[in-house]
Structures are given as C-alpha cells and as structure tokens.
Amino acid sequence: MKKKVILSVTNDLYTDPRVDKVCRSLLSFGFEVLLIGRKYTDSPTLPSRPYPCKRMRLLFRKGPCFYAEYNLRLFFYLLFLKSDILVANDLDTLLPNLLVSKLKKKKLVYDAHEYFCGLAEIEDRRFVKACWLSIEKICFPRLKHIITVCQSIAELYEEQYKIPVKIVRNIPLSSHPPLTETKQSLHLPEDKTIIILQGNAIHFNRGGEELIEAMPLVDKAFLLIIGAGNAISYLKQRVNELQIENKVNFLDRMSADKLYNYTYLSDIGITFDKDISLNHRFSLPNKLFEYIQAETPFITTDLPERRRIIENYQVGKIISDLKPETIANAINEWIEHKDEYIKYKENCTKANRLLTWENEEKILKELYLKL
Numbered sequence: 001m002k003k004k005v006i007l008s009v010t011n012d013l014y015t016d017p018r019v020d021k022v023c024r025s026l027l028s029f030g031f032e033v034l035l036i037g038r039k040y041t042d043s044p045t046l047p048s049r050p051y052p053c054k055r056m057r058l059l060f061r062k063g064p065c066f067y068a069e070y071n072l073r074l075f076f077y078l079l080f081l082k083s084d085i086l087v088a089n090d091l092d093t094l095l096p097n098l099l100v101s102k103l104k105k106k107k108l109v110y111d112a113h114e115y116f117c118g119l120a121e122i123e124d125r126r127f128v129k130a131c132w133l134s135i136e137k138i139c140f141p142r143l144k145h146i147i148t149v150c151q152s153i154a155e156l157y158e159e160q161y162k163i164p165v166k167i168v169r170n171i172p173l174s175s176h177p178p179l180t181e182t183k184q185s186l187h188l189p190e191d192k193t194i195i196i197l198q199g200n201a202i203h204f205n206r207g208g209e210e211l212i213e214a215m216p217l218v219d220k221a222f223l224l225i226i227g228a229g230n231a232i233s234y235l236k237q238r239v240n241e242l243q244i245e246n247k248v249n250f251l252d253r254m255s256a257d258k259l260y261n262y263t264y265l266s267d268i269g270i271t272f273d274k275d276i277s278l279n280h281r282f283s284l285p286n287k288l289f290e291y292i293q294a295e296t297p298f299i300t301t302d303l304p305e306r307r308r309i310i311e312n313y314q315v316g317k318i319i320s321d322l323k324p325e326t327i328a329n330a331i332n333e334w335i336e337h338k339d340e341y342i343k344y345k346e347n348c349t350k351a352n353r354l355l356t357w358e359n360e361e362k363i364l365k366e367l368y369l370k371l
Helices: 017-028 064-079 091-104 127-142 152-162 206-216 231-242 254-262 285-295 304-315 324-336 336-349 357-368
Strands: 004-008 032-039 053-057 084-091 107-112 146-148 165-167 195-201 221-227 248-251 268-271 296-303 316-319
Touching: 004 017, 004 064, 004 091, 017 032, 017 146, 017 357, 032 064, 053 064, 064 091, 084 091, 091 107, 091 127, 127 152, 146 152, 146 357, 152 165, 152 304, 165 357, 195 254, 195 285, 195 324, 206 221, 206 231, 206 324, 231 248, 254 285, 268 285, 285 296, 285 304, 285 336, 296 304, 296 324, 304 316, 304 336, 316 324, 324 336
Parallel strands: 004 032, 004 084, 032 053, 084 107, 107 146, 146 165, 195 221, 195 268, 221 248, 268 296, 296 316
Antiparallel strands: none
16 A cells, blocks of 8 residues: 655645645655645635645635634644644644654654745844744754755754754756747847746845846846746836836736746846845745756856865856846846857756656655655
8 A cells, every 4th residue: 555645735735846846756766755735715726636635725824824724724634634744844734743653653754945934024023033943943853854945044053952854955847848939929129139037935135126126227128027926016016116117017926837948038037035035045036946947147146055066067147236237237248248148058958858857756755665
C-alpha cells in the first residue's frame, strides 16, 4: 500500500509552483498525495492536477484571527485523516502539523520557503514577531527533517538550532510550458524593449516604486507588471501622475502557463528586493529562475543568493542601488549595447539546462524514500 503524504500551506494553491512541483515529485516517487490550502471568495478555480486538493473556506482573511482559525481547523482536519507523512510549508502551518505528528506518531517534514521570523512585515511588530519566534523555538528542536530554498537560510537555521537542513531551490521543471502566444496576440509593442516585473508579492520595498520612477528615463521600452501585492495601487497612481500610461501595463496574476508566454516574450526581467530584513536579504525568488528558463536576462539588487547565481552563470546584472537613474542606466545599457545583452541571453540558455527541478528533486527523493 502506498504511503500517504499530506502537505499544508496557508495560500489558495493557485500560484504556488514550488508546492505543486513537490506534490508531483512525490507522486512520481510512489506516494499518495493530498494538498491542503485555503480558499478566498475571489480565488480562481484550480486547473486540473494529478493529486487531490482541499481548500478550506475561512471566516477571516488575514491577521491573528486568520492564523488562529486556520491552525485550529488544520489541526483537527489532520488529526482525523489517515496519513503517513505530514509536510508543513512555512512556519504558519508548522504547529498543528507538529502536534498531530506527535499524537499520531507520524513522520514530519518542514519545508521553509522563506526565513519566516525575518519577514519585513513583522520586523517592527514586536509582539507578533515574538509569537512567531516562540513557535519556532518550541518546534525546531523537535524537528528531524528540514528543507529550505537556499544556502543562506539553511546556514542560519543550522547555526541557530544545530540541525542539518537540506536545500531544495525553487527552480522550474526542465520542460517549460508551451509557447502559444506572440507579441501581437498579447498586444505587446514589437518596436520596444519589453521589461517584466512579475510575482505574487509585488509589495512595497521590492523595488517596484523605484522602477516606475525610472521609466521616464528609459527610451524605447515598455514595462509589464504582472501579479498582485500591496504596492499595486500605489504603482498605478504613480504611473498616472508621471503620465507614462503608454509605457506601463498592469496585469493580474495568472496561470504559470500563461505567465511563461509573457516572460519569454520579454527582454529584461526585474527582481529588486531591498535589504530591509533577513528574509529579503536571503531571498532567492522563483521569478529569478523563471527568467532564466525563459531566456530573459534580469537586473537585480546586490543580495547574497542573487549574486551567487549571477557569479556562477552570468545570467543577469547587479545594480548597486535603486536610484531611478541607476535603474534607467542599467536598462538603457542593454538596449543600446545589443552585443552585451545577447551574451547574457546565451548564458541563460546554457544555465537553464543545469538549473532544473529534476536536479533539485533528487534531494527530495533521497529524503522521502527513507521516511
């Protein structure tokens, strides 16, 4: 009989490529899989997947009441479900998973997608941060199997808790989604350089604000901002105030297949997180690897994990600060010097043969088949 793995997250599952890839990998290893998340009133319908998903409808959307409700409901849901292995994705699902694993004597894997207690959102909220730190300090000494997304976070946890941490980066599959669109069909200008900023967390302090301010200084370019986040309204406002509506277009979050078409047809990717918290400093976003897979060189801020990728593969450019002039100069250099730009694009082609989920999942396979 197949062992059953139950994975839980606090998002609505629609745009979480890492968890989807993990589920598909577990299926290929011979496990039965169930994925648990939440459902907003405006959550899109999930595309067909080869494993079942459970999305819980909750009374609260965010804040302490949401976390309390979700964790309580998750605890009782897991308690009465048959399972062999539980997987907690991030700290906000760890406590109920740990309690159930102890009560039912089940194996537990913790997958840290980010350094949760270093999130910018809780950096200045002492009580909230103290609560999450308490949960972390209670749970971590009781964990045996921890995975995270990059070397910096792994080293931080190993130093804090003296526990080995495996690294499985959030890299796309080697087989990319089908290219079904053209610039014409997506209404993208064919005579301009297409710049793309995409992601599920287009929030403040991730460089979107400075990118907008730089656009009046960039010639022959068109900016696509695709995704959702708390900075979107402000960015739209600044576009209107700067009167650059003809140079910027906003699109809502979309399926991975559709997003790939926009990314592939873009010329320059952007990932501008600021060093305002430990989580920002150590971030290695999925979008970076999506740019590489789509052969779209990117410009990024100077953070350790991004520098590591750029030094190893020469697939992008690091800028020293986020002044609009600095951003504009970096973009204009690639627009004006095509030979230099083409070298970065060729390096993306080489790198995407090496940076694949199939290589990352070997670490998962070794871990899960021993449980």
